[in-house]
Amino acid sequence: MNYEKLIQAADRCVLCGLCSSHCPTYQLYQIEGESPRGRVMMSTALIQGTLVAEPSLIEHLNHCLLCRACEKACPSEVPFGAILDTSLSHLSTTSWRSQLIEWMALHPKWLQKLAVVAAIWRSLRLPLPPLGRASIKLLPKKQTAIAHFYPALQDKIGRVGLFLGCFARPFDLQTHHAAIQILTQLGYEVMIPPQQQCCGALSQHHGNPQQAKQQAAINRSAFGNQPLDAILFTSTGCGVQLIEQSEPGTPCIEFCDFVLQSLTLKKLPLKPLAEEVMLHHPCSLSNVIQGSNAVEALLMTIPGFKHQTLAPGCCGAAGSHRIREPQTADTLRQPKIEALQQSGATTLITTNYGCALHFAEGVELTGLTIEIIHPATLLFRHLKEPPLDPDRLLDE
Numbered sequence: 001m002n003y004e005k006l007i008q009a010a011d012r013c014v015l016c017g018l019c020s021s022h023c024p025t026y027q028l029y030q031i032e033g034e035s036p037r038g039r040v041m042m043s044t045a046l047i048q049g050t051l052v053a054e055p056s057l058i059e060h061l062n063h064c065l066l067c068r069a070c071e072k073a074c075p076s077e078v079p080f081g082a083i084l085d086t087s088l089s090h091l092s093t094t095s096w097r098s099q100l101i102e103w104m105a106l107h108p109k110w111l112q113k114l115a116v117v118a119a120i121w122r123s124l125r126l127p128l129p130p131l132g133r134a135s136i137k138l139l140p141k142k143q144t145a146i147a148h149f150y151p152a153l154q155d156k157i158g159r160v161g162l163f164l165g166c167f168a169r170p171f172d173l174q175t176h177h178a179a180i181q182i183l184t185q186l187g188y189e190v191m192i193p194p195q196q197q198c199c200g201a202l203s204q205h206h207g208n209p210q211q212a213k214q215q216a217a218i219n220r221s222a223f224g225n226q227p228l229d230a231i232l233f234t235s236t237g238c239g240v241q242l243i244e245q246s247e248p249g250t251p252c253i254e255f256c257d258f259v260l261q262s263l264t265l266k267k268l269p270l271k272p273l274a275e276e277v278m279l280h281h282p283c284s285l286s287n288v289i290q291g292s293n294a295v296e297a298l299l300m301t302i303p304g305f306k307h308q309t310l311a312p313g314c315c316g317a318a319g320s321h322r323i324r325e326p327q328t329a330d331t332l333r334q335p336k337i338e339a340l341q342q343s344g345a346t347t348l349i350t351t352n353y354g355c356a357l358h359f360a361e362g363v364e365l366t367g368l369t370i371e372i373i374h375p376a377t378l379l380f381r382h383l384k385e386p387p388l389d390p391d392r393l394l395d396e
């Protein structure tokens, strides 16, 4: 959206304040600068050059989680995400922490090395801070390469691409593996182009839209070389960026939504689920993709599926927010950890790797024994006859 259109869209804000009760930072700080309405006003003034970037303004804009609960609640359909991203591109004050996280996201080879080091660290049982312990808990047993192509294991009904992401690529292999198993079992060929890279969301939210555009172009070219029914993503934080940066052509679709629509889903033999699980719907899924119902409907196909759902509201992970603002992130997570504790659930299901990691840290700090997995993993574990041993599939 160009500046002129963006300002016109921001002008739709009628200052009604309906968004404020949905805003986690307004709920915490109770001041206008921490509300969506305040941020829309500050952002437009910054973009138009009528306000200078003073430290307090920068702080209020940087505190935003970009959860977009305000956008979902706004009756005037003010495109809050686009407005805030644009205003952030007018600031030149990205913290070193944000820069480091973004650099890592853009250098997958280093992330791969980090995952190998983390696996060695785990095997040696060396001490780590809670976030480090949480990330190695989510690591798969083995770091093995993912193949570029997986054939359909039933009569072929289509071909899809699978987007892996940056941090999730080496650290969330379990989810990718489960997604591949389910898709091939449903009759899809799965293409995983090795040239794919980070979706660019971190760059976009760090005020670096040019880099985000570059990432989108790399991924378009990586997936664009072959005819695909859809490009699927399992991490919904990345998915929002893929969808919003996509061009007409192959659609980008959330994994659960796609599987739910599959004509062969009814043929998937599933074992019953014995325990009640807790669902967490990340902001990217519930506020932007609006796919919470699809996730629940897919999991309902598991016989005996019973669940509770965590109350809506950002958990505090929010891209690099967890690293930039650890105290606020902990405060936002705490009621959710308490709800988990009270529920007695032993499994938490979430569709975003960043949220999974943030929850895993909270669980680690509280000493709870709760496993955090993606819906694809829950579904995979309930296949009556998993087609292949997980490690064997990953080794191919």
Ligand code: SF4
Binding pocket: 012, 013, 014, 015, 016, 017, 018, 019, 020, 036, 037, 040, 070, 073, 074, 075, 076, 077, 078
């Ligand atoms: S709900 Fe929409 S129109 Fe109302 S104050 Fe918030 S952004 Fe403005």
Ligand code: SF4
Binding pocket: 022, 023, 024, 025, 026, 034, 035, 036, 039, 063, 064, 065, 066, 067, 068, 069, 070, 071, 080
């Ligand atoms: S995106 Fe989230 S944190 Fe930011 S203003 Fe909107 S509701 Fe508040």
